[in-house]
Amino acid sequence: MALVLNEEQRALRDAAHDFLASEAPVEALRKLRDDRDPLGYAPGLWQQMAQMGWASIILPESYGGLDFGFQGLGVVLEETGRTLAASPLFASAVVGASAVLLGGSEAQKEALLPAIAAGELTLALALEESNHHRPTRIATTAVASADSFILNGDKCFVLDGHSADKLLVVARSAGEQDDSEGLSLFLVDRQASGVTCTRTHLMDSRNAASLSLDNVSVAAADVIGEVGNAWPVLEQVLDRGRVAIAAEMMGCALECFERTVAYLKEREQFGALIGSFQALQHRASHMQAELELARSVIMQALSVVDDSPEELPRMASLAKAQLNELVKLVSNEAVQMHGGIGVTDELEIGLFLKRARVTMQIFGDSGFHKDRYATLCGY
Amino acid sequence: MEDLEQFRLEVRQWLEANCPESQRQPMPPEEQYWGGRRGKFASEDARLWFERMRDKGWVAPEWPTEYGGGGLSPQQGKILAEEMKALRCRKPIFGLGLWMLGPALLEYGNEEQKQRHLRAIVNGEARWCQGYSEPGSGSDLASLQCKAEDKGDHFLVNGSKIWTTKADQCDWIFCLVRTDPDAKKQEGISFLLIDMDDPGISTTPIELISGESEFCQTFFDNVKVPKENLVGELNQGWSVAKALLVHERKLMSEIGSDSPRQVLVPNAAAREYAEFVDGRLADPELRRRLAEYDMRMQAIGLTHFRTFEEKVAGQRSAAPLIMKYAGTEAEKQKSELLLAIMGSRGLGWEGKEFSEAEIDTVRNWAMSYAMTIAGGTSEIQLNVIAKNVLQLPQ
Ligand SMILES: Cc1cc2nc3c(=O)[nH]c(=O)nc-3n(C[C@H](O)[C@H](O)[C@H](O)COP(=O)(O)OP(=O)(O)OC[C@H]3O[C@@H](n4cnc5c(N)ncnc54)[C@H](O)[C@@H]3O)c2cc1C
Numbered sequence: 146m147a148l149v150l151n152e153e154q155r156a157l158r159d160a161a162h163d164f165l166a167s168e169a170p171v172e173a174l175r176k177l178r179d180d181r182d183p184l185g186y187a188p189g190l191w192q193q194m195a196q197m198g199w200a201s202i203i204l205p206e207s208y209g210g211l212d213f214g215f216q217g218l219g220v221v222l223e224e225t226g227r228t229l230a231a232s233p234l235f236a237s238a239v240v241g242a243s244a245v246l247l248g249g250s251e252a253q254k255e256a257l258l259p260a261i262a263a264g265e266l267t268l269a270l271a272l273e274e275s276n277h278h279r280p281t282r283i284a285t286t287a288v289a290s291a292d293s294f295i296l297n298g299d300k301c302f303v304l305d306g307h308s309a310d311k312l313l314v315v316a317r318s319a320g321e322q323d324d325s326e327g328l329s330l331f332l333v334d335r336q337a338s339g340v341t342c343t344r345t346h347l348m349d350s351r352n353a354a355s356l357s358l359d360n361v362s363v364a365a366a367d368v369i370g371e372v373g374n375a376w377p378v379l380e381q382v383l384d385r386g387r388v389a390i391a392a393e394m395m396g397c398a399l400e401c402f403e404r405t406v407a408y409l410k411e412r413e414q415f416g417a418l419i420g421s422f423q424a425l426q427h428r429a430s431h432m433q434a435e436l437e438l439a440r441s442v443i444m445q446a447l448s449v450v451d452d453s454p455e456e457l458p459r460m461a462s463l464a465k466a467q468l469n470e471l472v473k474l475v476s477n478e479a480v481q482m483h484g485g486i487g488v489t490d491e492l493e494i495g496l497f498l499k500r501a502r503v504t505m506q507i508f509g510d511s512g513f514h515k516d517r518y519a520t521l522c523g524y
Numbered sequence: 525m526e527d528l529e530q531f532r533l534e535v536r537q538w539l540e541a542n543c544p545e546s547q548r549q550p551m552p553p554e555e556q557y558w559g560g561r562r563g564k565f566a567s568e569d570a571r572l573w574f575e576r577m578r579d580k581g582w583v584a585p586e587w588p589t590e591y592g593g594g595g596l597s598p599q600q601g602k603i604l605a606e607e608m609k610a611l612r613c614r615k616p617i618f619g620l621g622l623w624m625l626g627p628a629l630l631e632y633g634n635e636e637q638k639q640r641h642l643r644a645i646v647n648g649e650a651r652w653c654q655g656y657s658e659p660g661s662g663s664d665l666a667s668l669q670c671k672a673e674d675k676g677d678h679f680l681v682n683g684s685k686i687w688t689t690k691a692d693q694c695d696w697i698f699c700l701v702r703t704d705p706d707a708k709k710q711e712g713i714s715f716l717l718i719d720m721d722d723p724g725i726s727t728t729p730i731e732l733i734s735g736e737s738e739f740c741q742t743f744f745d746n747v748k749v750p751k752e753n754l755v756g757e758l759n760q761g762w763s764v765a766k767a768l769l770v771h772e773r774k775l776m777s778e779i780g781s782d783s784p785r786q787v788l789v790p791n792a793a794a795r796e797y798a799e800f801v802d803g804r805l806a807d808p809e810l811r812r813r814l815a816e817y818d819m820r821m822q823a824i825g826l827t828h829f830r831t832f833e834e835k836v837a838g839q840r841s842a843a844p845l846i847m848k849y850a851g852t853e854a855e856k857q858k859s860e861l862l863l864a865i866m867g868s869r870g871l872g873w874e875g876k877e878f879s880e881a882e883i884d885t886v887r888n889w890a891m892s893y894a895m896t897i898a899g900g901t902s903e904i905q906l907n908v909i910a911k912n913v914l915q916l917p918q
Contacts, residue, residue, distance in 0.1 A: 148830035149837045406914050420916040423907070429916065430909035434846035441826035441843070463819050519815040524794060524805040 147216060147452075148444045157213070158220035160197075162227075168193065169230035171493045177231060178350035184308050185344070185352035186231040195264025200238040204246065208258035215385070215450035219392040219443065226396025229500050231351050233267045236305035239389045240382060241268025244313050248330060248370035248378035257332075269309035270382070271300040271333075271356050278509040280315075280383060281325045281376070285358060287316035294318070294368070296331060296339075296361040304507065306354030307344035309335055314358065318373050325376040330369040337361055349496070349503040381454070384461035387508045388446045391468040394504050395443050398468070398475040401497040402432055405479040412484075425482060432475055439471045459521045466514035472501035531600055535607045542576045544569040548612045558618050560651025560695045574616040574648060583617055583646045584626060591630075591638055592646035598836060620689075621645035621652035623775050625698050628768040632715075632756040641696075641717065654772075655685040655699035655718070655742060656765065663904050665700070666709040666762065670744060672701035672716060679703075679716065679754075681724075681747040687898070691727045691740035694720055698768075704759050715761035717753040724748075734890035735873075769900065774844065776899045777851035778828065787888045788881055790814055790861050797866045810865060817861050820854050842913040849905035852895040859889035 150158065169190055177185060194200060202218045204210025211217070218239065225234060238261060245257045245268075260266035274284055285298025296316050306312060312333045320327025335342055339361035342354050370378050406429060409420030419425060446464035449456045476498040480487040487494055509517070546569040555566035557574060565571040577583050580594065586601040587593020596604065608615075626645050629638055644650040661668040670683025681701060691697065697718050704712030718725070724747040727740040756764045788796075794805055794814055805811040827850070831843045862885050863870040872878030872886055896902045910916045 148826065148833045149839055406916070409914075409916055418917040420914075421918060423910075426910035426914075426916050427903065427906040429914055430849075430906035433842060433909050433913055434850050437841070437843045437846045438820075438823040438827055438850060440841075441830040442823050444830065445826050463822055466819060467823060515812055515815040515819070518819060519805070519811050522791065522815070522818055523803075524791065524800070524811060524814060 147448045148441060150216075150220065153213075154217060154220050157217055158224060161199075161221045161224040164193075164197070165224050165228045165230055169225075169228050169232075171229050171496060174229045174231055174350060174496065175493075185305075185350075186233065186308070190230075191232050191234075191264055194232055194234060195262075199234060200242075200264045201262030203239065204242060204258055204262050208246075208254060209262040210258070215388065215447040216444075218389060219447040222389055222392040223396035223399070226393035226398075227400040229349075229351075229397070229496055233269075233305045233308065235386070235389060235393065236269045237261060237267040237309065240270045240304075240386045241309075241313060243382045243385045244268070244270065244330060244369060244378065247381055248375070253332075253369065266311065267305065267309045268311050268313055269303050269306040269354075270386075271303045271306060271312045271314045272379075272383075273302045274298070274300060276301070278506070278513050279323075280379065281323050281328070283315055283317045283328055284322060285314065285316040287318040287329055287331065287363075289318065289372075290362075292365045294329075294331065294363045294365065296333070296358045296363060298358050300356040300358070301345075302506070303342075303354045303356050305352050306335075306356060307342055307352060311335060312340070312342075312356065313369065314356075314363075315375065315379065316358075320373075325380075327373050328375040328379065329372050330375040330379065331363045332367040332369055333358075333361060333363055337363075347503055348499040351500070351503065381457065383508050384457045385450055387461040387465040387514075388443075388450055388457075390504055390507050391464040392443055392447060394468040394472045394501070395439060397497055397500055397504065398436065398439070398472045401472075401479045401494065401501075402429075402436060402475050404494065405429070405475075405482050408483055419482075428478055428482075432478060435471055435474060439467050442467050459518060462509075462514040462518040462521065465509055466511050466518065469505045469511040469514070472504060476501040528599055528603060532603045532607065535604055536611070538580070539607055539611050539613055542573075542580075543611065543613045544573055546570075547573040547614045547616075549614075550612070551614045556618050557616065557648070558651050558690075558693070559621075559645075559648035560619075560693065562693050563648060563651060570614075570616075573614070577616040578647060583648075584622060584642075587626065587630065587642065587646070591642035593642075598832070602832060617648055619645065619651055620654055621650060621696075624654065624768050624771045625652050627771045628698075628764055629755065631767055632764045636752065637717070637755060650696050651690075651694045653688050653691045653694040653697045653720075653742075655688055655691075655697045657687045658684060659686050659741075663901055665765070666713065668700055668702060668713065670699070670701050671705065672703050672714060672749065674703070675748075678751060679749045681716070681718065681744045681749055683744055685742045685744075686740075687730075688727070688740045688742045690738055691720070691742045692729065696720060697742065698755075700761055700765050703761075707759060710762040712759055713761040713765070714758055715755040715764040716749055717755060718744075718747065718749050722747050722749070732890070732894065734887045734894070736887075736891075770844075772899045773848035773905075776895060777824075777847035787885045788862055788866075790817055790858060790865060793862055793865045793885075797869060810861075813861050813864065817854070817857055820857065824850055824854055842909070845909055845913055846905075848899060849902050849909070852892075853902060855892045855895050859885075859892040863889055 198211040199221055201210040202213045206212050242261050245254055287294045287296050312335055314331045314333050315328055317327050318329050339359040341357045345353050345355055347353055412419045442464050446460045449460045479494050480498055483494055486492050557563055557565055557570055582594045585594040585596045585604050589595040622645055626642055629641055658668050658670055672679040672681045697720055699716045699718055700713055701716050702712050703714040724745040726743045729737040730739045731737040798810055799806040827843050834841055869882055872882050
């Protein structure tokens with residue numbers, strides 16, 4: 146267990162902080178939005194991130210990785226949460242890379258991971274089929290034919306899907322709709338024939354896509370892991386994703402909170418700084434308490450990924466549920482405490498509010514994770 | 525690291541060899557040993573266990589050995605606590621001297637006071653109570669009026685203190701008194717140690733909604749207190765008082781993990797009192813609340829660990845300052861959840877119709893409301909965070 150950062154992690158955090166402040170501040174996201182940028186992120190920025198090793202933080206050195214573990218990843222993601230930096234870091238270097246690392250054959254790992262690590266190849270997970278996170282409710286079919294599979298179905302909320310080079314498609318080769326058995330993971334070229342990938346425009350101005358698969362043929366060599374038995378790997382990949390997105394959410398909440406506290410010390414009404422009003426002080430202090438609790442949960446969740454994966458399912462649900470509630474609380478209060486200016490597009494607080502809402506849906510809302518936590522606790 | 529693992533093994537062996545079997549069972553509150561002139565051991569085993577721990581220095585494991593402590597490092601102290609918990613060893617002695625006054629004396633007391641009072645605490649000879657609050661001074665503690673006049677070789681104390689927990693059982697009281705009525709309120713306060721047997725001291729009990737009357741109002745009528753009982757400088761008692769409050773709040777933030785009563789635990793209580801269908805708690809509302817409570821406790825537990833690790837690493841964060849608030853509010857959440865789980869069996873107050881655990885749980889529910897008031901109310905905790913952590917304008 147490591148609930149404090151070590152020297153190396155602190156240095157990484159500081160470097161990430163400085164880099165993002167100059168290269169990807171919140172204005173950068175606003176500009177992507179206002180310019181209706183077709184890619185939705187700056188490829189130059191992504192290359193720089195990859196050069197600093199961010200795309201390979203969690204990968205072993207043997208695949209060109211930095212091998213800093215999730216605890217290293219966490220500090221970087223937290224900083225990207227602070228500036229709402231748009232990049233395929235989460236979708237490709239965390240979720241995609243984890244799927245290949247945990248489920249892939251040696252040949253697949255050697256073919257894919259170094260390219261992911263270098264930022265040359267991006268992946269996206271095509272999982273969801275409905276408006277709520279239901280990872281086993283998969284109707285997309287995979288039918289074996291000779292040495293390939295034919296995929297049919299529709300996917301939504303595919304994060305960074307419209308720009309990914311390859312898609313990791315979850316499809317069913319056996320079983321009923323809600324079974325965890327019978328699922329397989331397929332690596333599909335986004336440009337493959339039969340794949341229609343449409344960018345969706347979400348409130349956070351970041352990138353997601355919907356996907357339709359119409360008789361898409363995938364070679365047997367492009368199945369990641371065992372046919373019909375993808376669930377154990379997929380669940381672990383999702384848990385890693387939950388912890389990682391929670392780390393980003395921590396940064397989002399902290400930034401939003403710090404900006405709000407600064408505003409309380411600067412805005413005057415009734416001849417006094419509004420931060421002197423106890424009604425606001427108590428709400429701010431309550432948020433500080435929640436931030437501290439969330440901080441401990443995040444630190445533990447990140448170290449569990451690295452050191453004790455057997456505890457991961459419960460820890461991941463705790464972390465995601467806790468951070469869902471935290472970003473909701475903090476972003477809502479931030480808007481309220483800014484008054485009228487808080488609901489203007491000009492103020493960046495609104496961008497945090499919107500990003501908070503999107504992250505709350507990624508890989509499970511609070512209801513999903515409380516339910517799962519209860520089940521894992523045996524009730 | 526290796527040394528600590530070695531230490532853990534030694535501790536385990538020592539505890540196994542020295543802690544009597546009877547002292548490894550859950551402890552009903554009436555069997556706790558609080559020391560002092562009126563302190564009684566519930567059994568010979570309890571005495572033996574206390575004496576062995578005392579001789580080992582582990583009554584106050586992290587105090588220096590010259591005052592009867594164990595001289596352990598924080599890491600070693602944590603290991604001892606963990607091993608005691610794992611073997612379910614009872615705490616050999618309880619008391620505000622050990623938890624609150626002792627740490628404050630280590631910081632602010634003079635050598636003579638440390639020799640005298642720390643040893644008496646560790647040896648179980650002196651039981652202490654806290655004389656901070658007054659009828660007119662609760663949250664606004666610094667407005668306190670109980671006065672101590674300088675009479676040359678002694679102070680003459682007049683006034684009263686309220687909520688003095690178990691004052692009628694105690695040998696000594698640590699008191700905040702006003703020694704300079706003209707100074708700004710925080711600057712005219714001193715910290716005095718007063719012998720409860722001194723002439724002029726009397727106590728009357730106060731009954732609480734939990735049915736207990738552990739609390740007293742304590743009156744001082746021309747009580748003579750020797751000058752040597754002043755801790756720290758004259759009129760500088762507020763610093764001592766605040767240092768002690770840090771220990772008090774830390775203690776209270778851990779209250780839930782260490783309740784002396786036989787209260788039920790929500791998860792287990794749900795199995796006994798609520799309906800399960802196919803291995804699943806049937807009432808979705810209860811199930812959600814239970815998960816929320818368990819999550820909260822896990823987050824609080826992790827934050828205790830983090831605070832500890834930060835201390836060892838020499839790092840500081842705001843975590844310690846939020847724990848009294850978070851911990852005691854979670855205790856209320858728990859006690860309300862237990863009542864909901866138990867339904868009408870969670871309403872019993874006394875009598876044979878209800879089990880001891882049920883009644884204790886109900887009484888503990890009532891007591892949980894005292895925890896967000898005692899030691900500085902939740903509102904005061906939020907004020908402190910606003911001021912000291914967020915540095916909001918006052
Ligand atoms: C079980 C128990 C044991 C105790 N044991 C001891 C003991 O051993 N020794 C001892 O000295 N004391 C003891 N106390 C006293 C305790 O410290 C006080 O009760 C506490 O500080 C609150 O003071 P009060 O009761 O006068 O409430 P008040 O200060 O009158 O508070 C009333 C309400 O006003 C709110 N309030 C007050 N000021 C503010 C403010 N500035 N901003 C916002 N809200 C405010 C409070 O939060 C509370 O909700 C004990 C109390 C309890 C309940």
